[in-house]
Amino acid sequence: MSNDTNSIDMSSIERRQFDTLIIGAGGGGLRASLQLAEADLSVAVVSKVFPTRSHTVAAQGGMNAALANVSPDNWHWHMFDTVKGGDYLGDQDSIEYMCRAAPKAVYELEHFGVPFSRLDNGKIYQRAFGGQSQNFGGDQAARTCAAADRTGHAILHSLYQQNIRAKTHFFDEYFAVDLLKDDEGRVLGAVVFNIQDGQITVIEAKTTLLATGGAGQLFKTTTNALINTGDGMGMAMRAGIPLQDMEFFQFHPTGIAGRGMLITEGARGEGGYLVNGDGERLMERYAPKAKDLASRDVVSRAIAIEVREGRGCGPNKDHVMLKLDHLGEAVIQKRLPGIRQTCITFLGIDPAEAPIPVFPTAHYTMGGIPTNRYGQVVVPVKDTPEEPVAGLYAAGECACVSVHGGNRLGGNSLLDILVFGRAAANHIIGYLKENKYHRVIDDEVIKKVVEKVNRFDQQGSGDETVAGLRKELKQTMEEHCSVFRNKEILKQGVDKVEQLAQRMKNVKVDDQSFTFNTARVEAFELENLMACALATIHSAYAREESRGAHSRTDFIERDDKSWMRHSLYSFENGLDYKPVRTRPLSVESFPPKPRVY
Numbered sequence: 199m200s201n202d203t204n205s206i207d208m209s210s211i212e213r214r215q216f217d218t219l220i221i222g223a224g225g226g227g228l229r230a231s232l233q234l235a236e237a238d239l240s241v242a243v244v245s246k247v248f249p250t251r252s253h254t255v256a257a258q259g260g261m262n263a264a265l266a267n268v269s270p271d272n273w274h275w276h277m278f279d280t281v282k283g284g285d286y287l288g289d290q291d292s293i294e295y296m297c298r299a300a301p302k303a304v305y306e307l308e309h310f311g312v313p314f315s316r317l318d319n320g321k322i323y324q325r326a327f328g329g330q331s332q333n334f335g336g337d338q339a340a341r342t343c344a345a346a347d348r349t350g351h352a353i354l355h356s357l358y359q360q361n362i363r364a365k366t367h368f369f370d371e372y373f374a375v376d377l378l379k380d381d382e383g384r385v386l387g388a389v390v391f392n393i394q395d396g397q398i399t400v401i402e403a404k405t406t407l408l409a410t411g412g413a414g415q416l417f418k419t420t421t422n423a424l425i426n427t428g429d430g431m432g433m434a435m436r437a438g439i440p441l442q443d444m445e446f447f448q449f450h451p452t453g454i455a456g457r458g459m460l461i462t463e464g465a466r467g468e469g470g471y472l473v474n475g476d477g478e479r480l481m482e483r484y485a486p487k488a489k490d491l492a493s494r495d496v497v498s499r500a501i502a503i504e505v506r507e508g509r510g511c512g513p514n515k516d517h518v519m520l521k522l523d524h525l526g527e528a529v530i531q532k533r534l535p536g537i538r539q540t541c542i543t544f545l546g547i548d549p550a551e552a553p554i555p556v557f558p559t560a561h562y563t564m565g566g567i568p569t570n571r572y573g574q575v576v577v578p579v580k581d582t583p584e585e586p587v588a589g590l591y592a593a594g595e596c597a598c599v600s601v602h603g604g605n606r607l608g609g610n611s612l613l614d615i616l617v618f619g620r621a622a623a624n625h626i627i628g629y630l631k632e633n634k635y636h637r638v639i640d641d642e643v644i645k646k647v648v649e650k651v652n653r654f655d656q657q658g659s660g661d662e663t664v665a666g667l668r669k670e671l672k673q674t675m676e677e678h679c680s681v682f683r684n685k686e687i688l689k690q691g692v693d694k695v696e697q698l699a700q701r702m703k704n705v706k707v708d709d710q711s712f713t714f715n716t717a718r719v720e721a722f723e724l725e726n727l728m729a730c731a732l733a734t735i736h737s738a739y740a741r742e743e744s745r746g747a748h749s750r751t752d753f754i755e756r757d758d759k760s761w762m763r764h765s766l767y768s769f770e771n772g773l774d775y776k777p778v779r780t781r782p783l784s785v786e787s788f789p790p791k792p793r794v795y
């Protein structure tokens with residue numbers, strides 16, 4: 199690839215046209231692409247890894263739907279739990295839509311070939327997960343459909359096979375760098391390159407859907423894969439779109455201590471529980487009713503407090519224990535075979551015999567690219583809180599629709615990606631009926647974006663390394679934006695992240711290296727992580743209340759009067775806010791109440 203930005207030869211750049219472009223081949227992207235391919239549209243799916251290696255494959259515990267196969271249930275109770283779980287920051291129109299669509303989403307998957315675990319009567323098995331209740335806060339519900347503890351694996355593989363059948367066009371191991379946008383703000387596709395040989399392709403599309411997943415690599419200890427670097431969120435920010443609610447980042451209570459691998463909440467759903475260094479069942483103190491199945495933010499804070507107050511386990515008293523051995527080997531082998539194997543492989547511990555050391559670990563990005571329930575990316579325009587960006591959609595963990603509000607309930611993300619992947623596709627189908635033709639893209643627009651693909655091979659003095667900056671960023675976020683936050687810690691974090699973002703200007707990628715293209719991918723990923731980190735830490739510093747996963751030791755109460763609103767952070771305008779959509783579609787709104795479990 200040439201280093202000279204002035205000599206871009208348009209004839210050397212491959213140009214492809216599709217009705218619709220999907221960036222990301224996780225559950226969100228593949229559910230959308232399937233719907234579109236089946237509507238006989240030409241669909242391109244770009245993924246930086248082979249599709250079935252997307253992070254969806256790692257989902258263990260399952261997906262929520264009020265099927266009522268194990269306990270009485272209905273979508274309205276599911277909706278209440280989701281609104282409450284999100285600490286009243288979620289948009290209730292989207293939440294109603296998702297909870298009502300859930301059973302259908304499960305049956306669809308079943309027909310696509312997902313081998314859900316079964317009850318003896320042949321119905322789909324459902325396990326209890328955190329934050330699930332019957333009758334608006336009553337007894338524990340069992341709402342999570344699972345394929346043992348390998349649910350995401352089963353879903354992603356089934357969706358991929360269905361897409362192959364439907365003739366979706368895949369660009370495997372291509373990296374999307376930036377969106378193509380015209381002067382009127384319309385999104386017309388993206389610039390991608392082949393990671394193997396660096397060849398740039400301009401993909402022109404009438405609509406583009408971002409489905410790039412979360413940004414768990416912001417933190418040092420995380421359950422997320424190395425690929426979860428918030429690329430779509432970075433692309434959106436560079437295209438002038440703000441990120442919403444980024445201060446809300448979920449820390450999963452049970453990552454393997456010090457390493458971060460996930461032990462699914464399903465382990466507690468099957469009857470596992472947490473004990474501290476004194477052998478006490480610690481959750482009885484923090485959530486007398488729901489105990490170990492309180493919402494994730496509640497359980498993570500409880501573990502952090504136990505450790506801080508000296509009641510941790512191990513020589514350094516820096517973790518607690520998750521006990522499963524009382525369940526018996528047969529149950530563990532049937533319902534939790536994957537986590538048993540993980541513990542044996544990485545810890546040399548068989549959970550059927552001994553407890554597992556655990557500690558909260560970065561897990562899920564509640565915030566993201568703001569969308570409405572049709573998957574359209576929306577931005578504030580003049581006096582309106584949201585207007586769609588023509589041609590641009592987002593779905594899955596990179597989007598903020600917002601169904602999870604301040605804290606996501608376990609089992610609601612697989613549901614979110616499938617329901618809104620499908621909803622976005624349906625909206626795209628309608629949009630394409632009215633927007634039949636490709637717009638002519640000016641060569642200059644393409645040149646401008648293509649030039650920027652070379653940005654790291656040319657820039658700065660080159661005395662910073664990607665690996666060095668990335669390590670510092672992850673450490674900074676871990677220390678300054680973790681389970682508990684306060685003004686002083688966050689202010690230091692803001693300053694440090696700002697400095698790191700400045701130092702990014704001195705990163706240079708060695709273009710002589712034979713791993714040039716992978717080095718270049720890592721530089722783009724770091725740039726995207728920086729964008730997400732800026733949005734996260736600025737939004738967290740500004741939000742002077744505790745809500746969901748955002749827990750301030752200097753503002754310990756939720757403050758609905760001042761803060762029941764979504765944050766928006768952009769490079770151009772810094773912080774802005776917009777109201778929560780509190781009106782559901784057909785039922786009455788759930789007004790904010792104290793959140794106890």
Ligand SMILES: Cc1cc2nc3c(=O)[nH]c(=O)nc-3n(C[C@H](O)[C@H](O)[C@H](O)COP(=O)(O)OP(=O)(O)OC[C@H]3O[C@@H](n4cnc5c(N)ncnc54)[C@H](O)[C@@H]3O)c2cc1C
Nearest residue numbers: 222223224225226246254257259260374411594595611612
């Ligand atoms: C260990 C683990 C367990 C989980 N368990 C559960 C669970 O049991 N239940 C539940 O509801 N949720 C669970 N979650 C959350 C849930 O799995 C994720 O939120 C969800 O799968 C995300 O799906 P997605 O389609 O948005 O993105 P992903 O599956 O993360 O896919 C992102 C896609 O984007 C592509 N991509 C990204 N950047 C680029 C780029 N620049 N260029 C090209 N392609 C790009 C990637 O290649 C990939 O194909 C879990 C998460 C983790 C980490």
